Amino acid sequence: MRNSAGRFSFGTSVRKRSRNVRTSSSATSQGASFCGREAIILSLRGADWAKMPEGKREEIVEMGFRYWRARGFPYYRLDADAMRKEFLFLLRYDTSKAFVGSEVRGSSTGLALANHFHPQMWRVPMPGVRSPVERFFDDEVLRKVIRKGLRFSPERYALNASNLRRILQTYSRTARVANFRVTAAKALYARYSGEGEHVLDFSAGYGGRLLACLTLPRVYSGIEPCRAQVKGLRRMLTQLLRLVVIPGRAFIEHACAEDFMPTLASGSYSLVFSSPPYFNNECYSAERTQSYLKFPTYERWIEGFLKPVLVEAQRILAPGGHCILNIANVKGFNIADCAYEIGRRHFVHVKTYKLWLSQRPYLRTSGWQMHRLEPIFVFRKLCLRRSKRRIVTRTKKAVPPKGSL
């Protein structure tokens, strides 16, 4: 299995022992004699718990609560071997699998590695919901989460770190920000850039695209205004450089894209690929450098952030270079439609992919789309000699906004 050799450092030894421990309702007394509380908690499956008498079940819930309260939030913890393995999976990943028609379907491979360096993502507030960290530190909620984990996970280790994360993020009115799927990013880099070329990510975020780019022979420049994210991105770079042979190179700049991009040389990049923040839909930090705080109204944000960044992207791209933008309309703001219109003014629109996001299991049996989709716009900078003819072609061909999918 993926982490049998210690993908999550904490689970390794316990996992091996768990084969001896997990069996029945007698696990409690047997386990206590040789493995201790930790092994009982981490090796218990929901089905075993369900077979226990009522009093014993409550005892386990309380034991789980005390264990996790003492241990703290179940952040990803990858050891060196697990990181090396995950990076090798990404190196081997066949990018042709990611494209299905006009859809980009990345797998979850590599996400734990990227997320490992950004524990702050579990604390990011989102409108109308609580963060998993906030839920975790509420005693009453943590007990409910533990009970829910035991009830809903009959075949799994119900109270290990992985399952606790799963239950915490699916708890009522709780959500966390998502990283860009590493495999999807790799597929796009592979298709729209070549060996040794320079690529720019003007909102580097949680490193999904950085990690993808490192698996290819490219030179990645990432701009990110949030201090915690920059720290995480640089830690990832440093650690991977120690652990594996990396085909790519990368540079991380702690800056605001709208301020820093004007300092870059014209025509110096082959690809600009990013996923900008969705205005104030996800407040990554309270630093003043955050674009939603610098430009507190939607109109000012468009004029002060999104538009200048796309204009600069056009300038720094070499003729024929591509600008790939993942952005979506969110409640109240048609950001994708707006980005598409700005993009069309400065580039040729080449294609719109649909990026697969989360699954919606409750729609599994219906005929509805099971995945949320977000648009990925691909624009191309005109080649100078042919620009007049291309512009004529473009104006003839009206393309409807692709923001709503």
Next chain:
DNA sequence: AGACGAGGCGTTCGTTACGC
């Protein structure tokens, strides 16, 4: 070499109860 089992990952929204 291929089949198979197993674990880890991601991820809201429909339904119901209740107050007004």
Next chain:
DNA sequence: GCGTAACGAACGCCTCGTCT
């Protein structure tokens, strides 16, 4: 009747280790 809050509920994909 309407709005709001609380609550309940799964599986496809990826990869490795083991077995045949």
